[in-house]
Amino acid sequence: MSGSGPAVRVSIESSCEKQVQEVSLDGMETYVPPLSMSQNLAKLAQRIDFGQGSDSDEEGVETEPRDPQEWGKQEPEEDEVKFQPSLWPWDSVRNNLRSSLTEMCVLYDVLSVVKEKKYMALDPVSQDPSTPQVFQLISKKKSLATAAQLLLKGADKLSKSVAENQENRRQRDFNSELLRLRSQWKLRKVGDKILGDLSYRSAGSLFPHAGTFEVIKNTDIDLDKKLPEDYCPLNVQIPSDLEGSAYIKVSIQKQAPDIGDLGTVSLFRRQPKAKAGTQPWHVKLEAAQNVLLCKEIFAQLSREAVQIKSQIPHIVVKNQIISQPFPGLQLSISLCHSTGEKKNQRASPEKPKPDDHLYVLEHNLHQLMREFHKQTLSSIVMPHPASAPFGHKRQRMAGPMAYDKAEISNLQQNEGLLEKIIKQAKHIFLRSRSIQLQLNIGVEQIRVVHRDGRVITLSHQEQELQDFLLSQMSQHQVHAVQQLAKVMGWHVLSFSNHVGLGSVESIGNASAITVASSNGEYAISVRNGPESGCKVLVQFPRSQSKELPKSDVIQDGKWNHLRGPYKEVHWSKMEGRNFVYKMELLMAALTPCP
Amino acid sequence: MGVTCVCQVPLAEGKSVQQTIDILHKKLEQLSAVKQGNFTVDCETYHATGNGATTPTKLLYVMHNSETPLSCLALFEGGPCLTADGNFDVLMIKLKSHFQNAKGHKVESRGSRYRYCDFLIKVGAVTMSSSARGISVEVEYCPCVVPGDCWNLMKEFMQSFLGPSIPELPSVFATKPEGLYVPADCVDTMTQYLELFSKVRKQQVLPGTTR
Numbered sequence: 001m002s003g004s005g006p007a008v009r010v011s012i013e014s015s016c017e018k019q020v021q022e023v024s025l026d027g028m029e030t031y032v033p034p035l036s037m038s039q040n041l042a043k044l045a046q047r048i049d050f051g052q053g054s055d056s057d058e059e060g061v062e063t064e065p066r067d068p069q070e071w072g073k074q075e076p077e078e079d080e081v082k083f084q085p086s087l088w089p090w091d092s093v094r095n096n097l098r099s100s101l102t103e104m105c106v107l108y109d110v111l112s113v114v115k116e117k118k119y120m121a122l123d124p125v126s127q128d129p130s131t132p133q134v135f136q137l138i139s140k141k142k143s144l145a146t147a148a149q150l151l152l153k154g155a156d157k158l159s160k161s162v163a164e165n166q167e168n169r170r171q172r173d174f175n176s177e178l179l180r181l182r183s184q185w186k187l188r189k190v191g192d193k194i195l196g197d198l199s200y201r202s203a204g205s206l207f208p209h210a211g212t213f214e215v216i217k218n219t220d221i222d223l224d225k226k227l228p229e230d231y232c233p234l235n236v237q238i239p240s241d242l243e244g245s246a247y248i249k250v251s252i253q254k255q256a257p258d259i260g261d262l263g264t265v266s267l268f269r270r271q272p273k274a275k276a277g278t279q280p281w282h283v284k285l286e287a288a289q290n291v292l293l294c295k296e297i298f299a300q301l302s303r304e305a306v307q308i309k310s311q312i313p314h315i316v317v318k319n320q321i322i323s324q325p326f327p328g329l330q331l332s333i334s335l336c337h338s339t340g341e342k343k344n345q346r347a348s349p350e351k352p353k354p355d356d357h358l359y360v361l362e363h364n365l366h367q368l369m370r371e372f373h374k375q376t377l378s379s380i381v382m383p384h385p386a387s388a389p390f391g392h393k394r395q396r397m398a399g400p401m402a403y404d405k406a407e408i409s410n411l412q413q414n415e416g417l418l419e420k421i422i423k424q425a426k427h428i429f430l431r432s433r434s435i436q437l438q439l440n441i442g443v444e445q446i447r448v449v450h451r452d453g454r455v456i457t458l459s460h461q462e463q464e465l466q467d468f469l470l471s472q473m474s475q476h477q478v479h480a481v482q483q484l485a486k487v488m489g490w491h492v493l494s495f496s497n498h499v500g501l502g503s504v505e506s507i508g509n510a511s512a513i514t515v516a517s518s519n520g521e522y523a524i525s526v527r528n529g530p531e532s533g534c535k536v537l538v539q540f541p542r543s544q545s546k547e548l549p550k551s552d553v554i555q556d557g558k559w560n561h562l563r564g565p566y567k568e569v570h571w572s573k574m575e576g577r578n579f580v581y582k583m584e585l586l587m588a589a590l591t592p593c594p
Numbered sequence: 595m596g597v598t599c600v601c602q603v604p605l606a607e608g609k610s611v612q613q614t615i616d617i618l619h620k621k622l623e624q625l626s627a628v629k630q631g632n633f634t635v636d637c638e639t640y641h642a643t644g645n646g647a648t649t650p651t652k653l654l655y656v657m658h659n660s661e662t663p664l665s666c667l668a669l670f671e672g673g674p675c676l677t678a679d680g681n682f683d684v685l686m687i688k689l690k691s692h693f694q695n696a697k698g699h700k701v702e703s704r705g706s707r708y709r710y711c712d713f714l715i716k717v718g719a720v721t722m723s724s725s726a727r728g729i730s731v732e733v734e735y736c737p738c739v740v741p742g743d744c745w746n747l748m749k750e751f752m753q754s755f756l757g758p759s760i761p762e763l764p765s766v767f768a769t770k771p772e773g774l775y776v777p778a779d780c781v782d783t784m785t786q787y788l789e790l791f792s793k794v795r796k797q798q799v800l801p802g803t804t805r
Contacts, residue, residue: 402780
């Protein structure tokens with residue numbers, strides 16, 4: 001670095017910036033006056049810590065007693081640091097400049113050597129040659145192939161297991177099928193036979209039929225041939241009297257049929273197709289169970305028909321029970337059991353009239369029988385403690401309270417299955433009754449004979465008849481609500497055929513009825529007019545309405561059970577075929593479950 | 595449940611028990627009473643096997659009445675009485691060690707039951723170990739439960755078919771501390787039967803009675 005080139009002049013200037021003391025309002029800055037010489041000296045002097053002087057003795061006395069060895073080591077180092085020549089402000093600048101000069105000289109030397117190319121030469125860095133595309137393709141292919149192989153192996157394994165499952169299912173091992181059967185039906189092993197029970201005994205039935213079926217292995221299969229689709233290794237053998245299918249037909253006829261026709265009811269309907277997934281044995285067993293239940297129902301009904309004394313005796317002929325709930329009306333209950341062999345026995349099969357068979361009553365019979373089963377098992381009847389005799393709780397008091405026969409018979413259930421069904425049939429018949437108006441159309445006038453005896457004469461103008469019928473319809477609807485209330489157990493609070501409130505009708509008068517539910521929580525008010533149509537309002541209990549403000553007067557919680565505000569029902573949006581169905585639905589919806 | 599009166603009817607002159615009963619039936623049918631089946635009242639005796647053999651053993655009587663088919667009545671003579679369920683009989687078997695059944699002392703009355711409007715009349719033959727000992731007649735007036743109110747009516751009714759041998763007011767009602775106007779119940783009926791059976795038991799076998 002000495003004498004390598006012309007000297008470079010470096011000019012340095014310190015930024016003598018003064019601190020701003022104050023900026024006045026007109027923008028003039030007032031600087032802090034720089035320190036004078038004496039002030040500077042004083043400032044520097046303040047920095048010197050005279051407490052730590054150069055003499056080691058002084059330092060030893062004044063500082064805190066420390067470990068003398070440690071202190072001895074530290075002290076000369078501090079001394080050296082302390083008493084270096086004071087660094088003048090430009091020292092760092094000078095050092096930096098010096099080092100940069102060094103760097104520049106080195107760079108210059110290097111460049112000049114390289115330029116000469118005698119002792120040093122610049123050589124570019126060797127680059128790796130790019131792999132050709134063919135190699136890339138091959139490597140990618142290889143890696144993909146390995147991945148594909150792994151996936152294929154896995155897929156292979158899966159498909160193998162699925163195929164195995166299907167094979168098993170197809171083959172349908174007897175034991176697995178037996179397991180499936182056992183999960184749905186009661187089985188027991190007697191000797192080397194497997195017997196099952198399809199009766200309702202365990203559900204509370206008292207019918208004496210055993211209802212045992214036998215499970216047999218299906219061995220008539222040729223292993224060489226392909227197995228048929230509906231092959232099942234298990235077969236059930238049901239008792240011969242439960243074969244086929246049965247149902248109970250309940251029908252109401254207005255005219256009594258001929259005596260000769262009694263006992264010949266044998267219409268059967270097609271069985272519904274079994275679901276695709278169900279086993280053939282399940283279908284068979286279910287059908288047999290249904291036959292058993294129908295037999296039980298019919299046996300119970302015929303037993304009651306014979307035992308119960310009524311004004312008009314019931315006739316029991318073969319598979320039919322005939323009774324007369326009303327004079328001129330005949331109710332026939334018949335057990336239709338088809339063994340499934342003779343299907344096309346009639347040349348011209350009778351078309352079963354859809355209105356004839358009351359499916360509702362058939363369903364009800366099944367339900368009533370199942371309820372009877374449940375009752376025999378219910379805890380009300382089941383004795384507590386277990387040693388007590390069977391019977392209703394009240395009946396157990398009969399002994400200690402010395403009830404006589406009249407009181408005991410009062411306790412027991414009076415109504416049998418037959419009576420219940422007859423009551424229901426009567427109800428259905430009454431419901432299907434419409435207003436009976438007899439129109440006598442004469443030459444000059446029309447005479448209308450109403451059911452309650454009124455005779456009204458109408459002239460030839462059709463408007464009169466129309467108006468009359470409209471008014472009758474609106475009255476009838478309100479009457480229907482009254483009848484419905486009786487049936488559903490609602491109380492009629494008020495009823496008026498000719499209401500004096502509300503808008504005046506041009507035809508006839510509006511009628512209105514208010515009914516309350518059996519527990520008093522809800523009330524339905526209906527106002528029906530021939531012109532104004534039907535308006536239905538429902539009154540809710542106070543506890544259910546959110547609009548009622550809290551009152552200071554009504555503080556007791558019991559007042560919340562009273563009925564509160566009314567709400568109108570969108571009658572046109574109500575579900576139901578006609579007015580009566582809609583009203584029945586509304587009443588049923590407002591009757592709470594017990 | 596009504597007021598009952600149980601009495602013993604003496605045999606008619608020269609007639610057997612069955613014949614006397616038939617006469618009574620005929621009289622009732624003439625009155626247009628309707629036969630409504632049969633009835634049974636029986637009484638079994640149990641000895642209380644007490645610790646002290648010297649004290650007279652108390653006799654427990656267990657009675658059944660077909661009118662109250664599910665009940666059993668257990669009573670001591672003149673003492674407390676218990677109305678129980680039919681299982682009481684089974685209980686007595688379990689209590690064999692404390693109460694021994696005197697099998698030969700079983701008395702029962704069987705016969706037909708007639709109904710005449712509000713009256714129930716039961717005419718039965720009292721038998722003890724299958725030998726007829728007498729005739730018991732029970733008249734019940736169903737609507738009333740107070741003996742004092744209906745005793746006169748019952749007396750008049752019994753007069754119509756029993757003739758001169760009408761009983762007096764049963765001692766059961768007369769000896770009640772509260773008087774005649776206390777409601778009667780089945781216990782009174784059975785007490786009357788017990789008295790009748792005791793009387794019959796003490797009697798000798800009636801001469802001339804056929805088995």
